[in-house]
Amino acid sequence: MCAASSPVAGRDGVAVLDAEEIRRALTRIAHEILERTHGGDGVILLGIPTRGVPLARRLAARIGEFEGLDVPCGSLDVTMHRDDLRLHPARALGRTELPPGGVDAKTVVLVDDVLYSGRTVRAALDALNDLGRPRAVQLAVLVDRGHRELPIRPDYVGKNLPTSQREVVHVLLAEVDGQDGVMISDGGR
């Protein structure tokens, strides 16, 4: 990894969000969630591994600060519900941990770092379906980079980021990568 003079060091690429901007975006999303769910009534946050999980925890913490509300938080791994299993080698599974009380009759807010084709979210909806029957499901993402392949739309977006399909979006979070930031690089893998 090369050191760069920009505040977001690490990968080659252009920084599009720095730590401060991420913090503000999450604050805004937390407020929006509270607005649209009548103060967070019956809401649970489920992060999609890997980086959706720390994002969900941060949102839960924010909501707790603003409203004094303890929003149940957990994770939902979608690997077994993906539709591209035959195209890629089997991946390792992430953790699925539902908060006590489950998902029945709750408003589940799925949290992920990047929304792209929408297939991950579709898999998450399928996975949720096998776990119970939520009252409603909403979607919060830090970055929406466009190029949807399914009729999926986010309810809460940190930043809209138009990209070309050749570009790669890297989200870095302190809990996973040691620092916060969002970068775009060309080509990549």
Add this chain to the structure above:
Amino acid sequence: MTDHDSWLIKGVTIPGGGEQGREEQTSILLTGESVAAVGPDLDHPGARILDAGGLIALPGLVDLHTHLREPGREDAETVETGTAAAALGGYTAVHAMANTDPVADTAGVVEQVWRLGRAAGHCDVQPVGAVTVGLAGARLAELGTMADSAARVRLFSDDGRCVSDPLLMRRALEYVKAFDGVIAQHAQDPRLTEGAQLNEGEMSARLGLAGWPAVAEEAIIARDCLLAAHVSSALHVCHVSTAGSAEIIRWAKSKGWPVTAEVTPHHLLLTDELAAGYDPVFKVNPPLRTKADVTELRRALADGTIDCVATDHAPHPVEAKETEWAEAAFGMTGLETALRVVHRAMVDTGLLDWAGVADRMSVRPARIGRLTGHGTPLTAGAPGHLTLYDPAAPAEAVTPAGASKSRNTPFAGMELPGRVVATFLRGVPTVLDGKLA
């Protein structure tokens, strides 16, 4: 019989020097059924010329141990196809083992096999008689009658099975003294090898295959050497496969006891590690052993403790080998590749020279089998059995396809040196330019 053209083989080298006692290029003239002359500037008008530059001439090879499967298992091999394979391997005589169906335990069966051999004409077939009726190990077969028959049996063996009853083995050894016979033992204690699949060792432990311990062979050999000495009769040990066996035979010979022994080509080259993929082409009785055994067997063949190479050519149809290991038949073919394997295992390693090969693959086997007319060094007046071999032929991968009906060769895909160019039986070529004549 066919018309005998004369053959003048020019520019050939006779290992051991032939008449001159030196190894240099010479010529061999074959007229009628014999070697008429050996010398540098021979000429014979009307003789067919064979340019043998770069080739060596060995006395026709003699196999003490072959399974021709006829009568009874003609799906695997017949006398016709088996002897054709033998000729392509440079053999002019093979001893056909008795474990046919019906078993060769009567004059009738051995004479049938003998006649089939003569009719095929690719090499001489010397039938081996069973030691016991039906190979059952209970009663002696009519050894004397088989000896007196047209087949003139001298070598007796229950090969495939061991004559494990010590009393019966003693009686057999004693009985054949009357007609200078020899008992060839397949040394395998049946109780120690019930259900055995592979050499007992690291491989068998890892692969979960029932082990065939070396001691099951060695204990029988030790016993039989003592018996042969006690009754002063000739014992021949088939397919020696372990270092311990070789040591026991060396000890017996050092006492002057009448013991001879053979080793197969595959036991000179292959080890039990080949069983790792459970391919039954490597399943054989006695089993492939370890590197240490291979090394000791080569040494014993080189110093003459083991007298000769014998192929134990054991053809099997495809379905007998294309199955689970435990279900598969034991045995490997070997007639067509024997000389090349010995070339690789013994000559290329410097353990034996070509004169030694001639001794181990022709002279001694003929002597042990009491086969007059074979295994005689190439000098004027000798019978016209010879093999022309190209030791400098580029190494080529062995293909399963050959003259034998069966394809179960463990050497498939392996590069072996050398090439049998021609084989002559009583002055007539059975093989020319590597193909049946």
Add this chain to the structure above:
Amino acid sequence: MKRHLISAADLSRADAVLILDTAEELASLADRPIKKLPTLRGRTVVNLFYEDSTRTRISFEAAAKRLSADVINFSAKGSSVAKGESLKDTALTLEAMGADAVVIRHGASGAAHRLAEWVQGSVLNAGDGTHEHPTQALLDAFTIRRRLRGTGPSGARGAGLDGLRVTIVGDVLHSRVARSNVLLLSTLGAEVTLAAPPTLLPLAVGSWPCAVSYDLDSELAKSDVVMMLRVQQERMTAAYFPSVREYSRRYGLDAARMARLPGHAIVMHPGPMNRGVEIAAEVADSVRSTIVEQVANGVTTRMAVLYLLLGGMEFPATGVAQ
């Protein structure tokens, strides 16, 4: 052999840990109302069982069905096999039916190897003769890890079995479970000791990655896990041991021996048990015994293996796509 699981030796430590971690995630499935995942929908898994083994077959069947795969059961009794059809011909038939995976249990060592040469799909060895039974070893390792290293959120994700001492007792010579366990448990970092009479140990056991003892009693106090192998009565007639009574006295795990185990130690058995021969009834039913949970763990572990193999993983895998 890369897209197959035929021997525990096929698995690197990273592979084995991945399988255990995957199984750990799948374990919670049993507590959900819908015990099914759509992952292997449209795939066909064939259970090719030449030996009667309802227990293992049902385990594989449950595993495949929970992943939504189609399962076809082929048992030897009363089938074309009983009429003499060769393994090769059966394999070609399965090929023609488009089996994505074949789970094979067979009485001949090496049958799984041979089958792998004749089918395109993945071959899972469910026990071949006296050679190996890798998924048994995996479920045993999974059971050990759960019991002795933890489960759930604070569980042992990413962990092997380092430092754990496992004693395997019984007829090692004829045991495919023992062979697979010696390989797998030592790959995962456990110290394995075999305890048996000399007649029931392969001569070459010295080259295996384990210790050997002829005296069970001396191993008890230092064992974290005791795994009992089934001993067949037929071994007596082949002179492997003089009598069942003597075998039981010297190598059976009775209550007195169990009491000498460390407090945390567990007792395992691949089943089926000979109660009263290698294991006393009160031991089999005690709280230390993992025999019942081994069954549930078997389904979970086999789900993990099916998912990874049919998902295109090749063992040993050098890396995992994230």
